[in-house]
Amino acid sequence: xxxxxxxxxxxxxxxxxxxxxxxxxxxxxxxxxxxxxxxxxxxxxxxxxxxxxxxxxxxxxxxxxxxxxxxxxxxxxxxxxxxxxxxxxxxxxxxxxxxxxxxxxxxxxxxxxxxxxxxxxxxxxxxxxxxxxxxxxxxxxxxxxxxxxxxxxxxxxxxxxxxxxxxxxxxxxxxxxxxxxxxxxxxxxxxxxxxxxxxxxxxxxxxxxxxxxxxxxxxxxxxxxxxxxxxxxxxxxxxxxxxxxxxxxxxxxxxxxxxxxxxxxxxxxxxxxxxxxxxxxxxxxxxxxxxxxxxxxxxxxxxxxxxxxxxxxxxxxxxxxxxxxxxxxxxxxxxxxxxxxxxxxxxxxxxxxxxxxxxxxxxxxxxxxxxxxxxxxxxxxxxxxxxxxxxxxxxxxxxxxxxxxxxxxxxxxxxxxxxxxxxxxxxxxxxxxxxxxxxxxxxxxxxxxxxxxxxxxxxxxxxxxxxxxxxxxxxxxxxxxxxxxxxxxxxxxxxxxxxxxxxxxxxxxxxxxxxxxxxxxxxxxxxxxxxxxxxxxxxxxxxxxxxxxxxxxxxxxxxxxxxxxxxxxxxxxxxxxxxxxxxxxxxxxxxxxxxxxxxxxxxxxxxxxxxxxxx
Numbered sequence: 302x303x304x305x306x307x308x309x310x311x312x313x314x315x316x317x318x319x320x321x322x323x324x325x326x327x328x329x330x331x332x333x334x335x336x337x338x339x340x341x342x343x344x345x346x347x348x349x350x351x352x353x354x355x356x357x358x359x360x361x362x363x364x365x366x367x368x369x370x371x372x373x374x375x376x377x378x379x380x381x382x383x384x385x386x387x388x389x390x391x392x393x394x395x396x397x398x399x400x401x402x403x404x405x406x407x408x409x410x411x412x413x414x415x416x417x418x419x420x421x422x423x424x425x426x427x428x429x430x431x432x433x434x435x436x437x438x439x440x441x442x443x444x445x446x447x448x449x450x451x452x453x454x455x456x457x458x459x460x461x462x463x464x465x466x467x468x469x470x471x472x473x474x475x476x477x478x479x480x481x482x483x484x485x486x487x488x489x490x491x492x493x494x495x496x497x498x499x500x501x502x503x504x505x506x507x508x509x510x511x512x513x514x515x516x517x518x519x520x521x522x523x524x525x526x527x528x529x530x531x532x533x534x535x536x537x538x539x540x541x542x543x544x545x546x547x548x549x550x551x552x553x554x555x556x557x558x559x560x561x562x563x564x565x566x567x568x569x570x571x572x573x574x575x576x577x578x579x580x581x582x583x584x585x586x587x588x589x590x591x592x593x594x595x596x597x598x599x600x601x602x603x604x605x606x607x608x609x610x611x612x613x614x615x616x617x618x619x620x621x622x623x624x625x626x627x628x629x630x631x632x633x634x635x636x637x638x639x640x641x642x643x644x645x646x647x648x649x650x651x652x653x654x655x656x657x658x659x660x661x662x663x664x665x666x667x668x669x670x671x672x673x674x675x676x677x678x679x680x681x682x683x684x685x686x687x688x689x690x691x692x693x694x695x696x697x698x699x700x701x702x703x704x705x706x707x708x709x710x711x712x713x714x715x716x717x718x719x720x721x722x723x724x725x726x727x728x729x730x731x732x733x734x735x736x737x738x739x740x741x742x743x744x745x746x747x748x749x750x751x752x753x754x755x756x757x758x759x760x761x762x763x764x765x766x767x768x769x770x771x772x773x774x775x776x777x778x779x780x781x782x783x784x785x786x787x788x789x790x791x792x793x794x795x796x797x798x799x800x801x802x803x804x805x806x807x808x809x810x811x812x813x814x815x816x817x818x819x820x821x822x823x824x825x826x827x828x829x830x831x832x833x834x835x836x837x838x839x840x841x842x843x844x845x846x847x848x849x850x851x852x853x854x855x856x857x858x859x860x861x862x863x864x865x866x867x868x869x870x871x872x873x874x875x876x877x878x879x880x881x882x883x884x885x886x887x888x889x890x891x892x893x894x895x896x897x898x899x900x901x902x903x904x905x906x907x908x909x910x911x912x913x914x915x916x
Contacts, residue, residue, distance in 0.1 A: 310527060310562030311383045314493045318522070318566060319438075320387040320402045322430060323412035324420035324778065328442040329389070332412060332474035333371070336386060339480055340373040342552055370405075370508075370520060370566050372552040377488045384487060385566040389426070399426050401581065405507045405522040405566060408436040408491030410483070411458070415441040415449035415471070418457055418749060420778035421719040427462070436491050437462055438470065440483060445473040457746050494564025501592040502526030502534075504561070504585040511627045515570055517579045518555075522566045524596060526587070529560035533588040534571070537595040538580055542588045543571035579630065604636050604652025606762050607696050608659055609677035610666070611648030617672055618647045624670035625649060628662065635662060640697070642804075645675060650696065653679075656762060681758045683809060684710040684786065698807035701793040709791045712758040715740070715784040718769070720777035722750045727772040735760040736811065755784060759809075794818050794848075796826070797840040815841075819849035827851040 323329045373384040387402040409430040413419050439458045441451050455469040472479030508520040530548045547570040549557040561567045584595035612621050629635050636652035653659040683695045688705040732754050740753040769777050794815050796806035810818050819841025826839050841849040
């Protein structure tokens with residue numbers, strides 16, 4: 302039997318492009334595994350769990366970080382069809398991956414755990430798919446579980462998307478029950494791609510990766526015309542031209558083919574090593590007689606959280622810059638710019654879509670590029686107006702103006718929380734303590750409720766999700782989206798050592814939280830900074846007002862050790878002399894703060910504090 306890669310272009314009416322959208326741990330990757338097995342693309346002996354998750358970090362954490370595409374053959378009613386499946390991430394921090402995958406599809410499988418019901422982040426991805434006018438196929442997974450309640454959750458899904466409960470398919474991705482019927486439903490319900498085969502070639506870049514040996518590998522979805530090997534192509538946003546060395550499909554490993562036609566999804570390799578040449582959202586066309594109007598690209602993602610990434614060893618700075626260049630090709634939502642810190646040296650200020658995104662990016666940089674990194678505490682962007690009418694954008698406490706501040710604007714987000722109704726009181730109490738304003742509340746069913754709040758982004762980027770999970774015994778799910786900004790009563794808390802401010806420890810907090818931050822940071826530093834020859838005061842200040850203080854006691858040398866008795870006045874004289882020396886040392890003394898103290902106080906990793914404290 303000839304492989305798909307050897308055949309001519311597939312007619313568009315035989316192609317179905319779809320993706321799977323679901324919450325973390327609702328069985329997306331397992332369903333993709335069963336589809337690979339049932340369609341015969343992967344043989345049983347080569348099969349492994351989470352087949353499409355290529356990164357070690359995805360396998361360890363059991364989450365999908367990168368959207369992956371694969372081509373599947375399937376026969377319905379004697380007619381052969383080609384299915385392009387894109388497996389998408391489920392976490393809110395990777396919504397940009399999902400939005401790009403949706404652009405390459407005409408349909409989406411909405412996968413919901415039959416034991417848990419629809420979650421907030423699934424709901425957010427569902428609304429994204431509905432905005433793009435995609436055909437939604439609702440599916441309940443894990444029907445083989447003893448705790449499954451398919452009838453109840455089918456009614457819930459039907460209520461949300463406006464279909465009948467009987468229209469919701471029921472499958473078990475683990476055992477394979479109902480999966481062939483689901484693939485049949487995809488072929489019957491998802492519309493075929495539409496495009497002009499005779500028009501100049503136009504293809505949308507929806508993803509790209511960097512291969513050490515082959516350069517940039519670009520993933521495309523062809524909209525018009527065809528893309529064939531050995532022709533010269535043009536990137537419409539940059540105007541650069543390249544010769545196509547290879548065009549192919551992913552099934553599930555890359556296979557070269559004769560080209561890609563209307564509606565097909567595949568990859569192309571030009572041998573280019575410069576990562577800036579292949580921009581996600583760009584339109585690929587032929588150099589000769591190419592298209593003149595590009596396809597509508599993607600909305601640029603706006604970072605929600607900023608954090609500094611610094612190499613522990615300063616000589617690794619060029620390696621970090623190169624690693625960020627290559628990682629940005631693979632993760633289009635990552636932004637970065639150089640910055641310097643008095644305490645940590647040269648590094649980069651990076652923008653992320655959330656805390657998990659920050660954590661995963663740092664982990665990938667350390668593993669894939671062999672770097673040792675420090676990440677500073679995450680913060681958000683503030684807009685500050687001073688009394689003299691100047692407007693400043695502050696992403697770092699060190700940028701805070703020294704003069705009088707007239708008003709401060711902070712970013713706010715719309716938060717959606719789905720939880721069992723018994724936890725309403727605990728959730729409301731938590732949200733109000735974080736300056737949240739209730740926007741509305743809906744009962745999805747008798748036992749499940751949806752709460753909508755408007756909250757400052759700065760209040761939810763640290764430990765809000767952890768606090769929500771602990772108060773609801775892990776049942777609540779959270780989703781948020783940006784919602785502009787609001788005026789707030791924010792202040793900068795400075796940490797003074799020996800009366801001198803240390804920029805690296807400063808923070809921008811709400812006026813009511815300033816005292817709490819000041820006391821906790823002063824107490825933390827008292828443990829971390831080693832004792833000096835003189836007494837060191839650690840103070841937290843807002844402007845010129847001291848709000849908290851801790852003292853590091855001096856190391857006392859035993860000057861009386863050489864006195865084997867004798868007159869008390871001699872001992873007193875020696876002690877007075879020591880006191881004078883300490884007083885003089887304090888006026889000219891400089892506090893030595895070890896690098897470990899900066900790392901532990903600034904790091905997002907709490908274990909760093911414990912390690913340093915033990916030292």
